[in-house]
Amino acid sequence: MTTSDGRVIHQLADGDAVFVAMETAEAPCHIAGLSILDPATRADFGFETFLEVLSQRIALIPRLRWKLREVPLGLDCAYWIEDPAFDVREHVRRVALAAPGDRTTLARLSSFLHAQPLDRARPLWECWWIEGLESGRIAVLIKLHHCLVDGQSGMGLTEILMDLSPEPGQTPIAATGAEEGLPRAPKPWEMGRRVVENGLRRQARMAMHAGRALRAFARVPTALPGALVRALPQSLFAGDEEIVPRVSWNASRLSRHRDFAFTKLPLSPLRELKKHFGVKLNDVLLALVGGALRSVLLERGELPEASLVALCPVSLREAGDQSMGNQLTSMPVRLATHLADPVERLRAIHESADGAKQRTREGAFEFITALGESLAPAALHFVMQTAHRAPRIAPMPGNLVCSNVRGLPIPTYMAGARVEELYPMSMLQVGSGMNVTAVSHDDQVDVGFLVDPRLVPDPWLFADRLAEVLAELEAAAARTTAKPPRAPRVEIPAEGEPVDLAILMATVRRKRGPR
Template structure:
């Protein structure tokens, strides 16, 4: 079966180059006491792949880029290539585990195979084990990745029964058939894209009005951008990565919200702002009262019924790192986020996801690369916050203790900050360029100190 990538999903492929790897991932650690081995791990994942058919598909380019790439079944699918084992050297510290995550995330995925890898990591100091995942951003967005994690995780220590799996790969299409299909698709696309635009802006009289509304929202976001020409968060990056983590209790975030207002997400952004403030000070940066860091905060605009595909908008939020008072910092972020919600900019930008399908694939590729290369001119850092399940999950009978996200770096961005909540905890994963951010652990520790600063105001 051939399925064409959406324009946004294809963008994540086009953005990729030797220094910009567009895969997302995660680090999960599990309590000790359960015997695990690679063969059992491979068998478990193999039994559950029926739930995620995309994991047995690869990307095929269309000749001459007559159309966007397509998903096709991989006739040579090799599960043992994708499911791997690693062991930490003694003593198996958290620092060694983070080093391994950084090294693995610095390696690109093989474009000739399904775009994912998963690692079983043994040798942790306390006798537990870890799982590290890598999945190309073209396959998932932040919200859908929680669903895909269900392939591995169970609600109880007793593994759930596997689904029947009669999968057999469909015949791989020829280059000629891909080209012909792309041409036919393009002939149909203008009418289809217009219909998409009309549905996306059902409250607007005409598609022309929708374009104007969308363009106005995007211009409004960019016109208020004040990004410093040089900033420690923005520099040329290389291929290799470092990884840092921080964790806190969700109840602490809720207590701060209850005392000072806003949402839990506002408190999270305030913690990030405070952490960045402390980290900048350790670098000797002059953090002035009016200083700010521009964060891009992705927002999923995928309809509730849609299960796959990226449908993402973004907010640009000024984090007031120059504000010394943590409560005032929270108040400013709360006001900014409320203004964004009232403006409807995220909804209007979401309409652009449908309209972008009108762009010819070659120009779409160039546009994606251009937007990637210009990212440092528009924002300083990406911050994602994805809520996770507030109950324990298990893998192979072992309880999962924590789950840290890995968010890819855009060109010119030295660190990305991913946050997720799980079972009463809030977990920060910091994916950083190895050379430009040697002190990523200092930044990670600063996040915890920022939360403590807020707790002291209660």
């Protein structure tokens, strides 16, 4: 809605408002990226240099200068307004690691910083410059509230801070797309009118979602509370899906603490496995995660008979959409942790993922999305708080969230320093004390394990196990016959387009297209 002064009233979309309503002290709803930089690629690289480039790039992202204005009594979604006191230095902090500055020390500090909620009275992001790493490296931790971005748009925002060479250019790698204009706070009568209009819209959507929910619950028992499923005869269900088994990190409540572990894997072997077995790259990543979970749980005597289930976010963005905000859904994929053979596990995951994608394309019912579109923020907040206090009566569609975000397949630089590693730190959801997120970039895959340390005392056991599972899968591939490769996709540059740019963008499209 554009006003006479050219400003725009920006209201949170339902999908973004969910992350505000569901946030608690135990489950803050922000995501982060931990970049490890090599300062040797620019002689004058330092904190002030980084801050100067960051300030220039923030000017290209208007939404990072906005803050939330809540609607009284939570009757409607909040509004974005410009922060008149915005100062980039208020969002950038400088800290140093204690000796020895190794990966464990970095992970411990990063997880502590990540556990702290963002201040809603200010724009919902912050940046931490971390010095003291071994070998003279610098780490940069950038936190963003999930109501601002989803995983892919968050990656795009990070790329705005990056360049293709050590010399920062005038134009960054990525752009956010056109913003709708500078925001202003709605007048009381405008806010009141929207409360009524949006309230009527929510009632209509509630009726629509109620019908879809009944049909979905009749098909998929994992969409129902576990206690109710066990109390009902299985003959009521049309499908043959198993109930999601509970493991140690599917406890009743989360603590306010976080722990973090990370590892990097070469991308080339994963591509070879993808080609060899005729599966998606995401299937290979899920097979590695499933193998690591199986291995650790088996050692502890905690491996359930039924397969663990990962909730995998799926982007709903159209090609070329670089806007911020959330455009995603999720699909449950069985990780085949009950299978000892790594090849059987990979093929089972591929089959499960294909089935989940088909159900997603058919418009599978999304419980949280339906709540966000049907309830006012105050009611949604009450429902989510109740779920946090008693998650065993809430739906548990998966054991953990497992996500894969595509980055650029070429070297990148931040304020002149080479980005050597880029570890994602996501968020934990009620009922699940583990999240695994991977970022593929520059011919490697960086994987982050975010956990509640009360439920997962040593996340490094899982992170370090990935390399072993990869070696096991490679050895198994050497003993099996390769699947015939598909014909390569040919992309023709547009007329007049520079050849080098065409090659680069074709590469990026291949990386970010369906896998």
